[in-house]
Amino acid sequence: MTPPATDTLDALLQRGLASGELRAADVAFARMAQRLCPDAPLATCLASAVVSRHAADGHIAWPIDSTAATGGPCRAWLQRLLAHAPHAADHPHWLGDGSAATPLVRHGPRLYLWRHWQREQAVARALAARLQPAQAPAPNQARAWLDALFGPAANAPDADQRWACACALRQALTVITGGPGTGKTTTVARLLATLQGLALAQGAPLTIALAAPTGKAAARLAAALSQAWPSLPPAGLPVPTDILRRHLPSTARTLHALLGQRPDGGAARHGPDQPLPLDVLVIDEASMVDLELLHTTVQALPPQARLILLGDRDQLASVQAGAVLAELCLHADAARWRPSTAQALHAATGVPVPAEWTDPGGDPLDQAVVMLRRSRRFDADSGIGRWAQAVRQGDVDAVRHLLRQPSPDVSVHSSADDDRWLATWTAHAHALLRPLADALPDAADVDAWAQQRLAQHGRLQVLCALRHGPWGVEGLNARLQRRAEATAPTLPQGPWGPAGQPWLITRNQPALGVMNGDLGLLLPRRAPGGGLQWRLALPGAQASGVQWVLPAQLGHKELAWAMTVHKAQGSEFDHVILVLPPDPDSPLATRELLYTGITRARQRLSLVLPGGPDTLLAALQRRTERDSGLRDAVLAALP
Numbered sequence: 001m002t003p004p005a006t007d008t009l010d011a012l013l014q015r016g017l018a019s020g021e022l023r024a025a026d027v028a029f030a031r032m033a034q035r036l037c038p039d040a041p042l043a044t045c046l047a048s049a050v051v052s053r054h055a056a057d058g059h060i061a062w063p064i065d066s067t068a069a070t071g072g073p074c075r076a077w078l079q080r081l082l083a084h085a086p087h088a089a090d091h092p093h094w095l096g097d098g099s100a101a102t103p104l105v106r107h108g109p110r111l112y113l114w115r116h117w118q119r120e121q122a123v124a125r126a127l128a129a130r131l132q133p134a135q136a137p138a139p140n141q142a143r144a145w146l147d148a149l150f151g152p153a154a155n156a157p158d159a160d161q162r163w164a165c166a167c168a169l170r171q172a173l174t175v176i177t178g179g180p181g182t183g184k185t186t187t188v189a190r191l192l193a194t195l196q197g198l199a200l201a202q203g204a205p206l207t208i209a210l211a212a213p214t215g216k217a218a219a220r221l222a223a224a225l226s227q228a229w230p231s232l233p234p235a236g237l238p239v240p241t242d243i244l245r246r247h248l249p250s251t252a253r254t255l256h257a258l259l260g261q262r263p264d265g266g267a268a269r270h271g272p273d274q275p276l277p278l279d280v281l282v283i284d285e286a287s288m289v290d291l292e293l294l295h296t297t298v299q300a301l302p303p304q305a306r307l308i309l310l311g312d313r314d315q316l317a318s319v320q321a322g323a324v325l326a327e328l329c330l331h332a333d334a335a336r337w338r339p340s341t342a343q344a345l346h347a348a349t350g351v352p353v354p355a356e357w358t359d360p361g362g363d364p365l366d367q368a369v370v371m372l373r374r375s376r377r378f379d380a381d382s383g384i385g386r387w388a389q390a391v392r393q394g395d396v397d398a399v400r401h402l403l404r405q406p407s408p409d410v411s412v413h414s415s416a417d418d419d420r421w422l423a424t425w426t427a428h429a430h431a432l433l434r435p436l437a438d439a440l441p442d443a444a445d446v447d448a449w450a451q452q453r454l455a456q457h458g459r460l461q462v463l464c465a466l467r468h469g470p471w472g473v474e475g476l477n478a479r480l481q482r483r484a485e486a487t488a489p490t491l492p493q494g495p496w497g498p499a500g501q502p503w504l505i506t507r508n509q510p511a512l513g514v515m516n517g518d519l520g521l522l523l524p525r526r527a528p529g530g531g532l533q534w535r536l537a538l539p540g541a542q543a544s545g546v547q548w549v550l551p552a553q554l555g556h557k558e559l560a561w562a563m564t565v566h567k568a569q570g571s572e573f574d575h576v577i578l579v580l581p582p583d584p585d586s587p588l589a590t591r592e593l594l595y596t597g598i599t600r601a602r603q604r605l606s607l608v609l610p611g612g613p614d615t616l617l618a619a620l621q622r623r624t625e626r627d628s629g630l631r632d633a634v635l636a637a638l639p
């Protein structure tokens with residue numbers, strides 16, 4: 001069916017605005033196309049608005065041939081038109097094929113904004129170049145390292161970790177994905193030891209950097225790897241362990257800091273003209289890396305440098321455009337290793353790859369991806385583990401079953417007036433706040449005292465999907481603050497609020513040493529001349545330290561009795577109270593949000609469902625789709 005001929009651009013844009021499908025910025029972009037290219041077909045101008053809106057929703061490209069013409073009148077109209085006359089949107093000065101700069105680019109079945117097209121192509125070229133076979137060590141050399149680090153291979157319960165290491169020796173790009181506690185950090189520690197050991201044996205040690213998208217995630221990676229090096233086998237490695245340890249990294253930075261990116265979003269210090277002096281870059285929590293950040297990273301990485309991406313591809317993607325990790329790991333469940341890859345992994349590890357994970361049709365990207373499947377954090381009886389698995393798979397029946405059979409570590413509060421979770425929270429607030437009403441410690445003990453308070457605070461965190469409304473960050477924070485004050489009415493009050501308030505940093509503030517996502521507590525200290533000094537106490541860079549920041553200097557921060565699941569990515573808490581929206585149709589309640597929220601919990605999970613179980617079941621079936629052509633572009637960029 002062709003679209004009605006009577007529709008004008010103005011009428012369509014107005015309908016798009018009225019239905020909420022378009023924003024004013026999208027309409028302005030379409031009008032700019034019309035003004036600068038008066039002879040542009042109506043479809044070109046409308047495509048500008050639609051692609052602009054799609055990009056604002058976190059997509060890299062708009063798929064022209066999507067069979068589901070949903071999303072509002074403009075998209076539906078354009079999709080019908082393009083299905084009927086595929087070139088109806090062409091205009092050489094506004095919509096090109098990517099060979100010259102035009103505001104819109106059409107490539108195969110996708111339409112892009114120029115910037116996204118250009119970024120996707122550059123990232124694809126950088127990744128494709130790293131998929132070329134590298135000078136892998138001989139299988140017996142690799143085997144010697146892996147056996148020494150993991151132990152003898154017979155009946156190896158950690159086969160997938162060994163394959164991940166062996167896989168990473170074969171090319172300069174490796175993607176290691178897996179759920180919580182599947183050993184991503186353990187694997188990368190052993191992989192780095194192997195890579196550095198092999199390099200040391202040749203007299204050419206590698207320069208290795210560790211990075212993550214947030215300060216919190218970088219600190220966790222650094223702490224985990226610092227703990228890993230002392231437990232390397234003291235003997236039996238092909239190079240002396242003490243020499244190896246000295247060449248392994250124990251600090252990590254945010255990607256922004258590593259790249260020298262200015263907080264105002266200006267150009268990064270490192271780029272093609274001033275590449276990072278690195279041989280290996282490990283990026284943890286890569287699910288939070290968007291296309292723009294990966295583009296800046298690969299631009300700054302020397303062409304021969306290895307890139308190792310670690311993360312859980314089932315978690316929420318970055319709020320910015322692109323879900324890079326999820327797209328690279330598209331086939332990770334089935335592995336799809338070619339028989340030649342399976343043979344090489346077998347030879348290097350001594351552990352055969354099961355036939356179900358081989359596929360002669362696997363593409364070159366599949367050969368660089370490894371999924372770790374066995375969680376060591378959650379055993380088979382763990383409720384959190386079973387919830388995480390059922391949600392990850394979108395298994396409605398399994399979730400219904402779990403709802404009927406609560407386990408000791410998971411409680412479900414399935415109505416708005418089920419306040420039992422509040423009693424648990426109040427007990428936590430009491431334990432956190434009561435000591436603050438007592439005498440404050442002397443200066444010599446203040447760091448240890450603050451650390452105890454921070455540790456207590458980290459035991460429980462309320463997470464939610466929404467910002468606004470009674471079940472969003474704003475409403476919950478107001479409610480919990482009132483409860484906190486009622487729990488500890490004699491708390492010292494400072495100019496910024498009562499003692500013990502948790503604050504979340506919402507933007508990187510490198511001059512103060514605080515990063516987006518950092519959590520601190522507002523605490524009083526005894527001032528040298530009497531009286532109180534108020535500071536925000538944050539976990540220090542060293543495991544034993546506390547960082548004290550003047551509250552007046554902090555620009556971007558918010559109260560954090562409750563925080564969004566997005567903000568909690570990269571953090572974990574002993575007990576998570578996860579509050580879903582009351583409305584089952586809330587688009588923010590997605591499977592990825594649910595999975596990410598659940599997997600922030602280490603020991604206990606409370607699911608608060610003010611709208612009843614329907615919200616949960618609806619969220620299971622709502623996926624966060626991010627349209628892009630990255631996979632295709634990587635494969636097309638291979639020589």
Ligand SMILES: Nc1ncnc2c1ncn2[C@@H]1O[C@H](COP(=O)(O)OP(=O)(O)OP(=O)(O)O)[C@@H](O)[C@H]1O
Binds near residue numbers: 180182184224377
């Ligand atoms: N091959 C192994 N042998 C023995 N213990 C292991 C092995 N792999 C992982 N572990 C243990 O399992 C736990 C989880 O491992 P690790 O921290 O590496 O997982 P992760 O996937 O990085 O976790 P997270 O979800 O916290 O990022 C750790 O206590 C670790 O020591």
